[in-house]
Amino acid sequence: MTSAEEPAPTRCWCCDREYDERELVRLGAHPEVGICGACAVDIRQRAGQRQDELRPTWGTTVRTGVRRLREGVIARGWHQRPLIGPILRRINRHLP
Known part of the structure; x- marks a missing residue:
């Protein structure tokens, strides 16, 4: 592949790290924004949290508990431990 064919690295508008163009998600109305x-995933979780705050239900209570549990795991650094960390990170992918 020549340098003319390689995608130019661009930056994520959220974390400011460099990524290839094919690794970014573009916003429909604002294609200049790449995430x-x-x-x-983080933005999706925060948007869900905001919706829960605006429209409380019994499901909101459950999701709030999950979020607090997640914050506790992160505060203690359990997600970085060699044995339990991969399991916790895998579980996190499937939680709201």
Whole structure:
């Protein structure tokens, strides 16, 4: 592949890290905005939290508990431990 064919590295508008163009998600109405996958997941979680704050239900209570549990795990650094860390990170991918 020649340098003319290689995608130019661009930056995520959220975390400011460099990524290839194919690794970024572009916003429909604002194609100049590119967000990496990790930031897109984080934004989705924060948007869900905001919706829960605006419209409380019994499901909101459950999701709030999950979020608090997640914050506790991160505060203690359990997600970085060699044995339990990969398991916790895998579980996190499937939680709201």
